[in-house]
Amino acid sequence: DLIFIHQLKFSLKKKHQCVFEGIAKQGDSTLLNSIYTDLYITQGCSEQVNIEHEVRQIEVTSRHHESQEIPVECAKMFKAPEQDKEVRTVLTKGVAGIGKSVSVQKFVLDWAEGKENQDIRFIFPLPFREMNLMENEKQSLMHLITQFFPESKGLNLTRRNNFKVLFILDGLDECRLPLYFDGNETWSDVSLPAFLDVLLTNLIKGNLLPSALIWITTRPAAASKIPPDCTDQVTEIRGFNDAQKEEYFKKRFTDENQAKEIIDHVKQSKSLFIMCHIPVFCWISATVLRNILEEKRCNDVRNQSANTSKALQESNTEDTPKTLTQMYTHFLRFQIQQSRRKYYGEYTPGVSWEKKGVLSLGKLAFQQLEKNNLIFYKTDLESCGIDIYKASVYSGMCTQIFKEETGIIFGTMYCFVHLSIQEFIAALYAHVFLDINKKSVFFQDSAEQQKNEMIDLLKTAVDEALKSDNGHLDLFLRFLLGLSLQSNRRLLQGLFTQQDGIDQSKKEIVQYIKQKFEGNLSPERSINLFYCLNELNDQTLVKEIQTHLSKGSLSSGDLSPAQWSALAFVLLTSEEELEEFELQKFKKSDECLIRLSAVIRNSKRAL
Known part of the structure; x- marks a missing residue:
């Protein structure tokens, strides 16, 4: 056994010691231990099923009070707070890009380096994205292990083993297996072949290896695939x-002044600072703001400016991103510029756009977003007219947008670096498609020849997003609206030909959104519409409510539905923590309770 343990640790250390931040296997790698920043992990989670878009979940949980929660260290995931309780199966939830896979990587690396959890004899990480490719073949559990870990060949695991073995099933949300916990037959022999679905459900239930520990990671929406009686700890x-965000930027930038400048800028925009709860968004922000700083300083040197410090704050122009759309537009521009320099030696300030590439990748992003898929395979790409060679070219030219991953065993998978990048590319595709075809992506399969204008696209998108049960189009809608602004389209110069009627479309869509508040909207959908207005640079409703609040002249009896929603948005996005919400200030009515329910939920107590 000692030989197997040594070989497995050596192999896992080699595989897990480096991190490719934001990119697949191209570019420079960094030692995980040198940049790893602890994540905030809590025991348990909300009992109610959260059907909001994941970014909205982040915006809500950013206001939760840490004092009310039980924090968990990543290395102590299997240590129960109650000493007498044994933890066999842990289910870890987290939105896309929040750090689930990196937490797994750190846990495995610490074990392989002999630092933590040495009571576990073997750890076998099995990612769902790779196991999907084995769906139709029969194999034994031992054969599955040796396919992923050839060095374990000859290892004999049986139901009688009394040592600890940990299986890490990473990315349940990427699983395309049915996982029939009720319908699958009971399987208890580790050496007998069965379909993968049968092996996994029996492994999780404890039928195959009763003493094995199981750690499953997933995005929240897929967590219900695992029956509650199969998990000991969530x-x-x-x-x-907030403290960890700052620590991340300080580790990312060795120049202390540059780190402080970037932290200060991100803090200026509430929506950007909230998004920095997601490590991938911190990385996007760091990439964009560092590039902007470097560009500005180069310009200052050229202009022989005496004082080059505080470039971000002093410029304070529309060039410096203050909204999500601006941040992602800059990110895309920098990646295209970078790839042009790398592949063609181009050092032009502008960007050369390859519309065909944007359309192909965009179609993939849009179609898979509608299906709620983050991982794609060869057939998904082919259905969008992308051949496999082209996919390699895209992932080579845009390593930090689209990536290609070759599995340990066989098969190639593709994905956007983060769900939000997929949503941004999908929104960009909708605009480019309209520009070229004079047709909305929502009606692209329709036989009607009627031309669509931008306002038609925007109105349909608002309606579709409001119809969604789980808010899966919420962020796509923010990006789509943001990309309709002239200021953002200027950054994408060369990609669009039509510039007429932009200002008129903005006026019309702002009015259209404001009318929606008068309808029977849920508080969650209303709040997302305010984030949409923010992307459109329209704060009229919010400023109106803020003025009333500051003067103390708010009479709840006179509030329109739009003003109720604005009040909830203002209270939820204020700088102050909601220690105590004085509901008694407002006239108690059903409408008041419904409209302010999100505020009440995020306060320690309501009076």
Whole structure:
């Protein structure tokens, strides 16, 4: 056994010691231990099923009070707070990009380096994205292990083993297996072949190896695939708390002044600072703001400016991103510029756009977003007219947008670096498709020849997003609206030909959104519409409510539905923590309770 343990640790250390931040296997790698920042992980999670878009979940949980929660260290995931309780199966939830896979990587690396959890004899990480490719073949559990870990060949695991073995099933949300916990036959022989679905359900239930520990990671929406009686402990990765965000930027930038400048800028925009709970968004922000700083300083040197410090704050122009759409537009521009320099030696300030590439990748992003898929395979790409060679070219030219991953065993998988990048590319595709075809992506399969204008696209998107049960189009809608602004389209110069009627479309869609508040909207959908207005640079309703609040002249009896929603948005996005919400200030009515329910839920107590 000692030989197997040594070989497995050596192999896992080699595989897990480096991190490719934001990119697949191209570019420079960094030692995980040198940049790893602890994440805020809590025991248990909300009992109610959260059907909001994941970014909205982050915006809500950013206001939760840490004092009311039980924090969990990543290395102690299998240590129960109650000493007498044995933890065999842990289910860890977290939104896309929050750090689930990196937490797994750190846990495995610490074990392989002999630092933590040495009471566990073997750890076998089995990612769902790779196991999907084995769906139709029969194999034994031992054969599955040796396919992923050839060095374990000859190892004999049986039901009688009394030592600890940990199986890490990473990315349940990426699983395309049915996982029939009730319908699958009972399987208890580790050497007998069965379909993968049968092996996994029996492994999780404890039929195959009763003493084995199981750690499953997933995005929240897929967590219900695992029956509650199959898990002993549920944890939730919340990403970075405010102190950890700052620690991340300080580790990312060795120049202390540059780190402080970037932290200060991100803090100026509430929506950007909230998004920094997601480590991938911290990385996007760091990439964009560092590039902007470097560009500005180069310009200052050229202009022989005496004082080059505080470039971000002093410029304070529309060039410096203050909204999500601006941040992602800059990110895309920098990645395209970078790839042009790398492949063609181009050092032009502008960007050369390859519309065909944007359309192909965009179609993939849009179609898979509608299906709620983050991982794609060869057939998904082919259905969008992308051949496999082209996919390699895209992942080579845009390593930090689209990536290609070759599995340990066989098969190639593709994905966007983060769900939000997929949503941004999908929104960009909708605009480019309209520009070229004069047709909305929502009606692209329709036989009607009627031309669509931008306002038609925007109105349909608002309606579709409001129809969604789980808010899966919420962020796509924010990006789509943001990309309709002239200021953002200027950054994408060369990609669009039509510039007429942009200002008129903005006026019309702002009015259209404001009318929606008068309808029977849920508080969650209303709040997302305010984030949409923010992307459109329209704060009229919010400012109106803020003025009333500051003067103390708010009479709840006179509030329109739009003003109720604005009040909830203002209270939820204020700088102050909601220690105590004085509901008694407002006239108690059903409408008041419904409209302010999100505020009440996020306060320690309501009076």
